Amino acid sequence: MSGQSLLVPGTLSPTRRVPASIPRPEYVGKPAPTPYTGPEVQDAETIEKMRIASRIAARAMEEAAKAVKPGTTTDELDRIAHEYMCDHQAYPSDLGYRGFPKSICTSLNEVICHGIPDSTELRDGDIVNLDVTAYINGVHGDTNATYLCGEVDEESRLLVERTRESLTRAIKAVKPGRRINVIGRVIESYAKRFGYGVVRDFTGHGINTSFHSGLIVPHYDSPHATTEIKAGMTFTIEPMLTLGTHEYDVWEDGWTVVTKDRKRTAQFEHTLVVTDTGAEVLTLP
Numbered sequence: 001m002s003g004q005s006l007l008v009p010g011t012l013s014p015t016r017r018v019p020a021s022i023p024r025p026e027y028v029g030k031p032a033p034t035p036y037t038g039p040e041v042q043d044a045e046t047i048e049k050m051r052i053a054s055r056i057a058a059r060a061m062e063e064a065a066k067a068v069k070p071g072t073t074t075d076e077l078d079r080i081a082h083e084y085m086c087d088h089q090a091y092p093s094d095l096g097y098r099g100f101p102k103s104i105c106t107s108l109n110e111v112i113c114h115g116i117p118d119s120t121e122l123r124d125g126d127i128v129n130l131d132v133t134a135y136i137n138g139v140h141g142d143t144n145a146t147y148l149c150g151e152v153d154e155e156s157r158l159l160v161e162r163t164r165e166s167l168t169r170a171i172k173a174v175k176p177g178r179r180i181n182v183i184g185r186v187i188e189s190y191a192k193r194f195g196y197g198v199v200r201d202f203t204g205h206g207i208n209t210s211f212h213s214g215l216i217v218p219h220y221d222s223p224h225a226t227t228e229i230k231a232g233m234t235f236t237i238e239p240m241l242t243l244g245t246h247e248y249d250v251w252e253d254g255w256t257v258v259t260k261d262r263k264r265t266a267q268f269e270h271t272l273v274v275t276d277t278g279a280e281v282l283t284l285p
Contacts, residue, residue, distance in 0.1 A: 004125055006262055007108055009251065010118035013075050015095075016082050016103060022089055025135050025211065028096040036210035041232035046139060046208060047273050050234060053090065054141025054271050054282035057134040060084040061143055062285045064104070064132070068147045070124045074106035077130060078117035085134050093133035093140050093211055100255065105131035105144070112240050112248055112257040112265045113202050124150035127160055129267050133211065140211050142236050143283035144269040155243065156264050159196070163241045163266040166190050170219075170237050171272065174229060174279035181225035184218040187239045199240035199248070199265070202257065206235045207271055231276050238269030 018024070027033035042050070064081040082103035085092050092103030100116070107115035107129040108122070115129075122128060131144035146160045166187045173186045183204070191198050198220045206215030218225050219239040244263035250256065259265055272279040 010120040012118050022091050036213040040206050040215050041230050042208050042234050049137040049139045051282050053134045053136045053139050056088050056090045057132045057141040057143050058283045058285040061130050061132040064130055065147050068149050070150050072122050074117040074120050077106055078102050078104050081132050090134040090136040093135045109264050110258045110262045114255040114257050122149045125152055127156050139209055140207050142207055142271050146266040160266045164268045166239045167268040171279050176229055176231045178229050180227045181222050185221040188220045191241050197242035197246035199246045204236040204238050208234050231274050233274045236269055236271050240267040
């Protein structure tokens with residue numbers, strides 16, 4: 001495993017501005033979003049709007065990923081994605097969500113999720129997850145991927161590759177009539193082949209006009225996740241696999257989640273719509 005030193009919080013830059021002409025999600029400026037009470041199955045118009053939001057999120061992530069190299073700060077990655085979304089008339093969904101101070105999440109090495117972009121510089125051998133969500137036309141599109149920075153050790157590279165594969169396998173398992181726990185069953189059984197931990201307390205989620213609708217998509221085989229998958233449902237799958245334990249600590253910032261043993265972790269995410277025969281990935285660039 002990489003001998004990189006553990007991360008410490010960096011310095012935050014001022015909050016980035018979003019042009020006043022870009023509509024905000026209802027939760028901006030509030031402590032929490034209004035609970036979603038609508039359906040999990042979406043109509044054709046909503047799905048088409050989600051295609052647009054999802055494509056913008058995917059392209060913003062792609063643009064930021066071009067800057068992943070030693071010496072780039074995570075704040076710079078945030079700037080690139082922020083500006084791309086604003087240039088395409090989308091609001092960065094993370095900005096102001098429950099008080100989150102930045103426009104994307106940047107999670108390095110032992111950070112499972114929700115890393116806050118700051119003055120931290122990427123180092124040769126790091127792995128970094130970019131989590132980007134765009135809001136436009138009243139809906140959200142959410143995606144993330146883990147990228148290699150410079151020369152990455154084999155153990156970390158394989159973790160990243162296999163985490164991506166676990167998402168691919170999970171998407172293929174989505175079929176109308178199945179229970180939602182088939183997703184976690186596929187991910188967990190694949191991860192166990194390599195002795196990886198599967199994070200349990202952070203999950204995929206329903207997404208539509210709401211950033212998080214209340215639908216939970218576990219990445220392990222949960223006996224409680226018995227919701228039937230139906231055509232027209234929109235949700236994310238975002239497995240988080242670890243080289244060690246799935247247990248975690250949270251930094252004092254209240255957001256940054258790190259593995260308890262400080263071993264590395266990777267994550268990939270797509271927003272999907274369930275079709276009559278399977279699932280369509282919306283977050284493709």
